Amino acid sequence: MLDHERVAIHTGSRSRLPVIVAVHSTALGPAAGGLRLWHYPDWRDGLTDALRLSAAMTSKFAVAGLPSGGGKAVVALPEGVELDPGRRRDVLRDVADVIDSLGGMYATGPDVGTGPADMAVIGETTPHVFCRPAHLGGSGDSSPHTARGTLAALRAVSRRLYGTASLKGRGLAIVGLGRVGAGLARLLAAEGAALTVTDIDPDKERISDELGAVWRAPGEILTADVDIVVPSALGSVLTERNVAELRCRAVVGPANNQLAAPHVADLLHHRGIIWVPDYVASAGGVINAISAELHHADADTAHSRVRAIEDTVSDLLETAQRLGRTPAQAADELALRRLGAASSLRQGV
Ligand code: PHE
Numbered sequence: 001m002l003d004h005e006r007v008a009i010h011t012g013s014r015s016r017l018p019v020i021v022a023v024h025s026t027a028l029g030p031a032a033g034g035l036r037l038w039h040y041p042d043w044r045d046g047l048t049d050a051l052r053l054s055a056a057m058t059s060k061f062a063v064a065g066l067p068s069g070g071g072k073a074v075v076a077l078p079e080g081v082e083l084d085p086g087r088r089r090d091v092l093r094d095v096a097d098v099i100d101s102l103g104g105m106y107a108t109g110p111d112v113g114t115g116p117a118d119m120a121v122i123g124e125t126t127p128h129v130f131c132r133p134a135h136l137g138g139s140g141d142s143s144p145h146t147a148r149g150t151l152a153a154l155r156a157v158s159r160r161l162y163g164t165a166s167l168k169g170r171g172l173a174i175v176g177l178g179r180v181g182a183g184l185a186r187l188l189a190a191e192g193a194a195l196t197v198t199d200i201d202p203d204k205e206r207i208s209d210e211l212g213a214v215w216r217a218p219g220e221i222l223t224a225d226v227d228i229v230v231p232s233a234l235g236s237v238l239t240e241r242n243v244a245e246l247r248c249r250a251v252v253g254p255a256n257n258q259l260a261a262p263h264v265a266d267l268l269h270h271r272g273i274i275w276v277p278d279y280v281a282s283a284g285g286v287i288n289a290i291s292a293e294l295h296h297a298d299a300d301t302a303h304s305r306v307r308a309i310e311d312t313v314s315d316l317l318e319t320a321q322r323l324g325r326t327p328a329q330a331a332d333e334l335a336l337r338r339l340g341a342a343s344s345l346r347q348g349v
Contacts, residue, residue: 004051005031006105012094015087017075018043019094022054023106024070027342030104031071032130032286033057034111035095035118039077046076052235052257053111057286060279062335063312064287068294071106073099092118096125104128109142109289112234115179116141130289139292142285145302147183149284149309150254153276154188154228156313157250160274161227165310168192171226173248175218176233177204180254180285184232185211196224199233223247231255231278238275243267250274254282265328276313277331283309 006023020043023031033054040046050072058070075091077083083091099108099122107128110119119132132138154172155165162170170193174185177199185197185207195213197204198221208215222229222242228250231237235257243264250273251258258278259265268275284306291302320330 004054006102007047007051008098008102009047010094010098012075012091013097014090015094017077017091017094018046019091019098020047020050020074020076021095021098021102021106022047022050022072022074023102024051024054024072025058025339026069026105027058027339028061028069029067031057031069031106032061032109032290033070033072033106035073035075035108035114035122036111037075037077037083037091037113037118039079039081041079043076043078046074049235049257050074056256056279058339059277059332059335060283060286062338063277063280063316063331064283064309065338066287066290068286068290071108072111073106073108088118089121092121093125096122096129099128100126102128109286112178130293139289139302141179142289143179144183145288145306146180146254146282146285147187148303149287149306150180150184150230150232150252150281151187152284152307152310153252153281153313154230156310156317157228157252157274157276159314160317161249166191169194170228171196172228172230173197173216173221173224173226174213174230174232175221175237175253176231176255177201177207178233181230181232182207184230184254185213189213194226196221196226228252231258235278236260238264238268240264240267243271243273246271246273248273250276252276252281253278254284256282262328265326269326269328274317275327276316277328280309280313280316280331 008021054072061068109130116133122129173196189211197213229248231253239260291297320327
């Protein structure tokens with residue numbers, strides 16, 4: 001069943017590439033969500049990703065308590081296609097046209113494969129864009145805020161497991177050193193955590209060396225003997241099979257859509273491993289961007305809203321335990337309650 005409000009699929013008039021915008025829900029407000037520019041074996045895989053990622057954005061906003069809806073944009077690059085700067089610009093203008101045609105129902109931001117400079121190009125065509133560079137009036141790179149929000153989620157889990165919010169001396173495995181993963185690794189290293197890291201790009205070992213971390217091959221890191229595994233790259237990393245082999249006590253990270261299938265959350269729970277839903281741990285970027293750009297909050301207010309992820313996660317873990325639910329169920333129920341309350345308000349119930 002398609003439970004999305006609107007899905008736009010276009011062949012970009014300039015780039016001839018598939019441009020997909022999925023608006024999952026505007027029940028809480030106009031939809032927002034990042035633009036993913038990534039390789040897929042088939043454009044339909046990009047569509048599947050856009051559908052799942054946009055639904056997760058709806059939950060992300062609902063649990064974060066923000067009046068925005070969930071959406072996502074995907075440009076599905078065929079395998080092996082690399083974009084030169086001119087072609088990249090064409091793609092971004094194609095995306096901007098689709099966003100603009102939705103008349104404000106959806107605004108984009110950065111995601112895997114895009115950043116503030118790309119948002120600047122989109123902003124030449126449509127006002128419905130977040131995270132343009134500061135000199136153009138945007139709130140800039142969202143990834144440091146996503147990293148700080150994840151750190152807040154990690155503190156809540158640490159408090160629960162070890163009775164302290166400090167991550168000093170704690171063993172953490174960071175899976176992916178992209179903009180968010182590398183930023184988070186730096187924050188954790190500064191706090192004195194013992195880091196094990198990986199990335200599919202072998203050049204990232206440089207960052208590992210710089211931080212005094214232990215570098216592992218991507219295939220070996222999930223099962224590392226650490227306290228907490230931190231998925232920080234692409235989704236579907238937790239599967240029925242590898243959950244049985246995990247040696248950590250918690251999985252908490254900023255990657256979107258970490259579970260290969262929803263029931264993997266139950267498997268984690270049965271193994272006694274705390275899994276904080278990705279859409280809760282990863283909300284720092286959107287919380288900052290939307291607070292700054294839509295609500296005109298000052299930097300301190302926006303930052304304290306990002307830090308409040310620690311309380312959100314603590315509350316969720318506590319509610320889950322009290323009601324005998326998994327944290328995933330507790331978060332889904334909270335999101336549904338907030339969405340239901342919004343739609344009954346609109347209908348005057
Ligand atoms: N990539 C961000 C996320 O998944 C999306 C985003 C960031 C959207 C900032 C708008 C503003 O949450």
